[in-house]
Amino acid sequence: xxxxxxxxxxxxxxxxxxVKIECRSLDFQATTMFWYRQxxxxxxxxxxxxxxxxxxxxxxxxxxxxxxxxxxxxxxxxLTVTSAHxxxxxxxxxxxxxxxxxxxxxxxxxxxVL
Amino acid sequence: xxxxxxxxxxxxxxxxxxxxxYCNSSSVFSSLQWxxxxxxxxxxxxxxxxxxxxxxxxxxxxxxFGDARKDSSLHITAAQPGDTGLYLCAGLPRTSxxxxxxxxxxxxxxxLA
Numbered sequence: 001x002x003x004x005x006x007x008x009x010x011x012x013x014x015x016x017x018x019v020k021i022e023c024r025s026l027d028f029q030a031t032t033m034f035w036y037r038q039x040x041x042x043x044x045x046x047x048x049x050x051x052x053x054x055x056x057x058x059x060x061x062x063x064x065x066x067x068x069x070x071x072x073x074x075x076x077x078x079l080t081v082t083s084a085h086x087x088x089x090x091x092x093x094x095x096x097x098x099x100x101x102x103x104x105x106x107x108x109x110x111x112x113v114l
Numbered sequence: 115x116x117x118x119x120x121x122x123x124x125x126x127x128x129x130x131x132x133x134x135x136y137c138n139s140s141s142v143f144s145s146l147q148w149x150x151x152x153x154x155x156x157x158x159x160x161x162x163x164x165x166x167x168x169x170x171x172x173x174x175x176x177x178x179f180g181d182a183r184k185d186s187s188l189h190i191t192a193a194q195p196g197d198t199g200l201y202l203c204a205g206l207p208r209t210s211x212x213x214x215x216x217x218x219x220x221x222x223x224x225x226l227a
Contacts, residue, residue: 006156032213043202043220044157049212093156097213103147103204105156 002028002098006106013084014114021079021109023050023094029074030096034103035067038091050077050094084113118205118218126224127193135188135221137203144208146186147215148177151200160188183208193225 003026013019023033031052036044048069049057056069066088068080081088093108118139127133137146145164149157161170163179163186170177174197176189186203203218 004156034214041200041222044217046214046217049214091154095156102159102162103213103215104159105149108154108156110154 002026002096002102002104004094004096004104004106006094006109008109009107010110010112012112012114015085016083018080018082019084019111021081021092021094021111023077023079023096023106025075025096025104028096028098030077030098031074032097033071033077034095034097035069035077035079036093036095038093038108040091044093047079081111084111086113089113118203118216120201120203120218120221122221123219124222124224126226129194129225129227130192131225133190133193133223135190135201135223136185137187137205137218138185139205139216140184141205141216142183142208143205144183144210146179146183146203146205148186148188149202149204151202152198157200157202190223193223195225195227198223198225 005024007022033050035047038044047062050069050071052071058064071077089112091108095103095105121136147162148160151157161177166181166183168179174191178187201221204215206215
């Protein structure tokens with residue numbers, strides 16, 4: 001299957017700081033990537049759709065000024081959590097779409113805000 | 115709101131037993147995927163089904179897409195401890211003009227040795 005990487009795999013930061021998470025498709029180009037958030041023992045919650053070369057589309061209830069998404073190339077999307085607070089602590093996962101609508105996920109990034 | 119309900123939510127079984135996980139919706143999907151996720155990792159794609167009534171097998175796992183493409187099932191034969199994990203179904207609504215999949219509520223499986 002296709003490979004999607006995320007960096008960092010985990011990060012701990014102080015409240016009020018900003019954190020950038022990278023999502024890369026390693027062996028294919030992805031015009032569309034997705035960012036999800038997952039709380040412990042729960043399913044995935046879609047946050048936004050990242051489109052290469054255009055603005056991201058956010059799901060209802062997700063603050064676009066809080067979660068900045070940039071999809072500057074066909075292999076890289078970044079999610080920046082601005083002015084992070086403890087309630088932003090979560091497992092963030094990205095995915096990329098390959099042919100035939102198959103979606104491949106990154107390994108996730110665990111964010112802990114102190 | 116389109117929902118994908120999975121049942122059961124939790125399942126704890128002994129090694130060697132069989133089990134079936136269901137994924138149900140009132141919406142029609144153009145394709146449906148099953149994933150397995152282990153703690154601290156991203157979901158891993160197991161299978162994609164696109165045709166109503168389609169059955170796919172992956173070793174001890176059998177996946178079926180409902181005839182009306184509104185539901186799906188995952189059957190595991192002779193479960194092993196390595197099958198432990200969170201199983202997620204995800205459907206792409208037929209009316210969707212994007213690749214936005216809707217995820218199911220998840221089934222947490224624990225197989226005891």
